Amino acid sequence: MESIEDIGKMAVIGAGVMGHGIAEIYALNGYSVSLMDVDEEILEKNMALLKSELKTLVANEFTTREASESALKRVSTSTSLEEAVDGCNYVTEAVVEKLDVKRKVFKKLEAAVTEDAILASNTSGLMISKIAEGLKKPDRVVGTHFSVPPHIVPGVEIIRGNETSDLTFQIAYDLIKKIGKMPFVVKKEIDGFILNRLQSALVREAFYLVENGIAELEDVDICLNSVLGFRWATIGPFKQIDSAGVDSWYNVGSYLFPSLSNSKEVPKPMTEKVERGELGMKKGKGFYDYSKFRIEDVIAERDDGFLKTLKLMRKIWKTD
Ligand SMILES: NC(=O)c1ccc[n+]([C@@H]2O[C@H](COP(=O)([O-])OP(=O)(O)OC[C@H]3O[C@@H](n4cnc5c(N)ncnc54)[C@H](O)[C@@H]3O)[C@@H](O)[C@H]2O)c1
Structure with a gap:
């Protein structure tokens, strides 16, 4: 070929x-x-x-x-x-x-x-x-x-x-x-590549917050939907640091980085879900319960949201 x-x-x-x-x-x-x-x-x-x-x-x-x-x-x-x-x-x-x-x-x-x-x-x-x-x-x-x-x-x-x-x-x-x-x-092989290294670092912290009673998982989801996900759809973290001020990020990072989770284990609640067979939408239950709905309807609702977002994002990225 x-x-x-x-x-x-x-x-x-x-x-x-x-x-x-x-x-x-x-x-x-x-x-x-x-x-x-x-x-x-x-x-x-x-x-x-x-x-x-x-x-x-x-x-x-x-x-x-x-x-x-x-x-x-x-x-x-x-x-x-x-x-x-x-x-x-x-x-x-x-x-x-x-x-x-x-x-x-x-x-x-x-x-x-x-x-x-x-x-x-x-x-x-x-x-x-x-x-x-x-x-x-x-x-x-x-x-x-x-x-x-x-x-x-x-x-x-x-x-x-x-x-x-x-x-x-x-x-x-x-x-x-x-x-x-x-x-x-x-460009160069590494476990988890770019996407899952970034995603897993964030999810590790999300579990840390929930497991330590600092926040409900629904509120972690709202934070990501309404602030980080919302912003990152338009500008990535590097431009976001520029937009907030590199000095501001430096000041926060100086005290915050040492306190972030550095766990080397898969989060316990995730292990427990796997053991119980609560594998998410495909099984009707994961961290949320979908068992009252048909899988096709759950997926349709998810996709409907993604497609509406994508339509808008294509305009912003000028790829439409
Ligand atoms: N689920 C996600 O969000 C996601 C995202 C990106 C990448 N991935 C990756 O994509 C791959 C598939 O993940 P998934 O979520 O679709 O998993 P899944 O469990 O939904 O599907 C895997 C399928 O592979 C089939 N299978 C197992 N052994 C097989 C074999 N020898 N020959 C043919 N089929 C076989 C299983 O029957 C199953 O249907 C994995 O490598 C996963 O890490 C998953």
């Missing part, structure tokens, strides 16, 4: 929260996508979700009914990896965030795809070179890290592994631009 023009059929491996949405955005952009999962039930459930997400896109005028119907026709499903990748030269892996599982999937992919196929991982933060370790052609592996919901969130992190070739990187980058997303680049 020499450029994105050579990309033909695609496959997405793993049809969970991320995989079905990645298939959706590629299909909306004209690609035929084969969506694969080992779990038939997840494939069925998330194809239903994909259909209802397309309706929300239509309702918000992000696509037309005709285009959404064509996109849906371009997505096929399979429980066989070999069948899914047959004839594909661009594959995105979105299976569970476990290095051993991802490595096994990539080994299988390597054996099943054509010589020139590109293999992208949606890993949240595992190093690309570790995922590609032991492959014959690790230079064709790259990270394209979408954020939930991938069919809407504009930013996509592109990660260059130690062995990713310039061509692989460029094709992945150009593809992400072509589908209307905003790529940002991780």
